[in-house]
């Protein structure tokens with residue numbers, strides 16, 4: 001991805017970018033998935049626990065990764081990212097306070113709390129901002145830090161956590177939170193004694209972080225199950241590691257393939273990471289072929305509406321709910337998508353309605369009556385995955401759609417237009433002088 005300024009002031013006007021998509025072309029061919037964005041955010045931070053150099057491969061060049069890089073550089077780390085290889089020199093890391101301006105842009109910035117508490121025994125980190133997908137507090141993280149023996153206070157928008165000694169403990173992770181599990185694994189790796197996380201999240205990103213930490217000399221067992229034990233060590237060393245493929249990016253391209261009546265091989269993905277999605281494709285009548293390094297989907301005849309309940313891994317990922325809803329908008333029949341992870345994940349609904357979708361929110365569910373064709377319209381990428389939903393809808397729609405607030409999509413999709421164009425889509429990124437309709441949302 002080229003470096004871009006998303007909002008540029010030129011002669012007093014603010015320049016913003018939008019995506020212009022003319023839909024109705026079936027996507028065909030193959031696309032290679034980038035490294036996991038969420039895995040990268042966790043592993044890059046974890047690598048900074050060592051007073052040493054680590055090298056991560058397959059790191060995506062997307063906005064969230066670049067913001068995290070900047071945050072860690074502000075703390076003193078020296079980081080280079082070139083062609084997917086990130087060299088992290090965490091020896092010079094010295095600061096204990098993370099910068100508000102950068103941290104407020106991204107929820108995963110809160111991983112610096114676990115990092116600083118583990119490595120420096122002191123962390124001052126801004127509360128990550130609220131977000132359109134739900135309240136997303138950090139209370140579980142804070143309870144976990146306190147259980148490890150830290151004094152934790154929240155004042156003036158900052159969390160302060162301090163500990164003379166961090167001591168292993170048993171902690172029950174409420175609601176199987178991914179962020180809490182990762183943050184506590186990071187902090188507890190350098191604690192004294194053993195920490196056991198019960199009801200731990202089982203997401204592949206948790207496993208990836210544990211694998212890297214173990215390569216760095218940590219003693220973590222059970223990642224991928226709901227009981228993770230971490231035997232603290234005195235210090236960690238640098239390591240080299242390749243980040244897993246991005247299962248959410250893979251899922252998004254597969255959904256776009258089916259929505260456009262296409263035939264796409266998504267390469268370099270791990271089929272088990274998107275098992276719940278693939279089962280839903282099969283239920284709805286799409287043809288799925290799994291092989292060890294990729295997944296091919298083909299729209300085979302008419303697509304039937306199916307119901308979905310989102311759930312923690314290995315259930316149907318909440319992040320794939322919005323793009324899947326776009327797909328169900330053009331399926332035959334009625335689909336109910338129930339959201340169980342984030343209470344306000346329905347921002348995309350009004351955008352899809354602009355494109356003629358017949359969709360309404362009832363309590364915690366989106367109820368969708370499929371129609372034969374969506375129509376192109378001006379729409380907004382309200383957050384990262386709502387952005388994926390409008391891209392899928394625009395690709396499937398008749399006519400042209402203009403998508404604003406593209407910076408939200410750029411947070412997690414590397415080279416989106418290049419990849420879609422290679423699959424036969426008509427996508428352009430254009431610069432306009434219109435003001436952005438939405439503020440950037442924390443992810």
Ligand code: EPZ
Nearest residue numbers: 038108136137138139140141175177178179341342384443
């Ligand atoms: C991670 O967010 C991902 N982000 C999200 O992906 C993803 O949607 C989510 O996990 C669920 O899979 C990153 O990995 C950077 P949680 P996270 O803690 O860790 C509640 C994307 O689009 N909760 O598992 O923040 C919370 O409100 C992003 O790539 C508390 O109440 O999610 C939610 O309802 C968006 N208090 C539930 O738990 C807490 O202290 C699960 O959240 C923590 C969480």
